[in-house]
Amino acid sequence: MNIKDIASLTGLSVATVSRVINNHSSVTKETREKVEKVIKETGYTPNFLGRNLRVSKTHKILVIIPTIGNLFYSEILEAIQEASTNSGFNILIGITNNDTELEKKYMELLTTKQVDGAILFLSRFDKEIMTAWSKKFPIVQCCEYTRGSDVTNVSIDNKQGAYDAVSYLISKGHTKIGAIRGQLYFASEADRTDGYMQALSDNGIERDLKYSYVTEYTMEGGKKGAEALMRLENPPTAIFAYGDTIAIGVIKTLKDMKKIVMNRKDGKRNVAVLGFDDIPLCTLFTPTISTVEQPKYQLGVTAFNLLMEKMNDPDMENKSVVLPHRLIIRQSSEF
Amino acid sequence: MNIKDIASLTGLSVATVSRVINNHSSVTKETREKVEKVIKETGYTPNFLGRNLRVSKTHKILVIIPTIGNLFYSEILEAIQEASTNSGFNILIGITNNDTELEKKYMELLTTKQVDGAILFLSRFDKEIMTAWSKKFPIVQCCEYTRGSDVTNVSIDNKQGAYDAVSYLISKGHTKIGAIRGQLYFASEADRTDGYMQALSDNGIERDLKYSYVTEYTMEGGKKGAEALMRLENPPTAIFAYGDTIAIGVIKTLKDMKKIVMNRKDGKRNVAVLGFDDIPLCTLFTPTISTVEQPKYQLGVTAFNLLMEKMNDPDMENKSVVLPHRLIIRQSSEF
DNA sequence: TTGTAAGCGTTATCAA
C-alpha cells in the first residue's frame, strides 16, 4: 500500500494525494475529503523512507551521551526528548561510556545522513575536528565545550560554580579541602578545577596536590576517593565532589568510617561534603547533600533550540550560551 | 558527493562501486582497490536515505519506555544499546511518562517505516491491539506482557517475586504488611499484587485493603505512601514497595518520622521495608535496602535478541521468556 | 486546481 495505490483508488494523481498528505492549500475541499476518506479506509501511512530521500531530511537528531545511569544526564535527556517531540523530531541515542571509538561511530550517523543534527555531551575531540564537524553538520555541545573550537554550545560557568562551592567551604572554616573528580574527559572538569584552585589562592590557601583524587564519575568512584583521601596523614576536613553521584559514594563511605555521624555528640567534627549538579537524590540522602545546581531542564531545552536554529540556518554564527548555576546549601556542608 | 561521482572518478559503473561498498565477492582485487582508494581520497560515505529506501530497512529499532529517570530502566536500556550497537543497530528512544497518546505516536515510527522493530516497556494497550501490532511488526515486550495477547516478551515471574518478598516478611513475624504500588499501568503490578495476596492467604492472613496504597513510581510517591500508611489507626509493621525508587522515598520518610532509627535503643521496632528491582542505590542507602532483584542486563539483551529473531523471521511463533529473579536481604527488612 | 514526470541515492536484476 503506497501513494500510488491511493492515487488509483481515488482516481487522482499521486501528486494530488501527496498534496493532501502535506496539507497543501491548493487542493479543493472535495478532493481533499475524497483522498482523506480513502486514506482512512485503507489505513495508509506514508513511507518515510521515500519522503526522507526525496527531501533529504530525517526529522531525527542524535544525542551522544556518556551514560544515562547518572540522573544528571537522564534528566537533561528527558528535557531534550520533550522539546524534540513537541517539534516533530525523534531522538537517536548513542551511549558511549566515554569510548572514543563509539563516539566516532555514532558521528557517522551524520555523514550517512541518518540524522539531521546532533547534541554532544562530550568535549574530548580536538578543537580542529570539532570545528570541522560543526562546519559540515548542525551540532551543539551541551554542558561542555571545546576550548578554541568554533561550535555552538550551552553550559553553566563551571569555573564559577566550583569557585562558589569551594569559597563556601572555606567560609565555613575549612582549609584542607579535598577534590574528587573524573578523568578529565570533559572540559567542565578542567574548569571546575580552575575554580577550585582560584578559590584556594584567593583565600591564601596553598593547594596540596595530594588532596585531588581522580576516579570515575560514579558512586564507586566516590567511595574510592573518600577512602584514599581519608587515608592521608593529614586528611581533608571537607571534600568537594565534581558530581552528586560521586558525592553520594563519598558520604556513604564517610558514614561507614564514622567520619560523618548524624547528631554527633562526641565533640568531633564531621567531614563536610559538597557536590555538583543537584540530582533528585540530594534531598533523600542522610545527610541531605549540598551542591551546585545546574539547570538541567533548561540545559536540555536550550541545546535543542540551538540545534534547531543551526538546522534551519546552517550558516548561523555559533554561539555560546551560559546558563545560571546556584549554590544550594543543605546538610552535608554544614559540619 | 554520491555513488555516481565515485563511479565517474574511477571510470567504473555505479553498480560496481556499490558492490565494493557492500563487499560483494564478485569484484576483482584491482577494481576493489581502485574504488577504495577513491573513496578514501574523497571521504565519500554512502547516503543511507537512498539505501534504506531501496532495501526497505533502517537498521534502527525503537524503544518505548516510561522514563529513564529510574535507574531500573536506564540500566536495561544501556544493555539494549550495547547489544544493538554490537549488531549494527541504532536506537530511537521514546520516553512516554505513561502518556498513551505519546505511546501511540511513537508506534507510528513503525507504520511509517522509520524503524525496523520495537521493544516496548509497556502493557496498557488492549490485547487485540497488541496482537495486531505484533502480526504487522516485529515487536517485543520487555519486563511486561499483555494478558491474552500473542506477543513475544521477556520478563521475570513478577507474581512469584512478590510472593517471595511478602512471604519473607511474614516469616519475620509481620502480619500487617502494607503495599505501595503504581497505578496499574503495568501488568507486572497486577502480578505482584497477586503474589502479595497469595502470600497473605497462604499464611492465613486476611488482606486489609487499607494497607494498599496507589501512587506514582517515584521517591515522591513513596513518601506519600509511607505517610498515608503510617497515618492509619493500626499502621503496618512492614511495607512492600513495588519498586526500589518507591522504597527509597518510603525509607526516607520513615526515618524522618523516627519509624526507622538506626541502632535503635528505645525498644521499639523499626518498620521493615522491602523493595523491587535492585537498583544500585539499594546498597548506598542507610539502611541498605532489601529487594527482589531483576536481571536487568539480561532482560535488555534478551529483549534485543528476541527482537532480532522476530525481524529475521517475521513468521516466527511468539515466545515468552521468563528470567530468574532473586530475593536479596539487606538491612531494611531485618527490623 | 490537478497531472506529468523528473529525480532523490541506492541496490539488484539481467545481460553482456
Next chain:
DNA sequence: TTGATAACGCTTACAA
C-alpha cells in the same frame, strides 16, 4: 567480472 537500467516511495517543478 562488469555495466545498463529499473525500481524503491515520495515531493515538486512545470505544464495543462
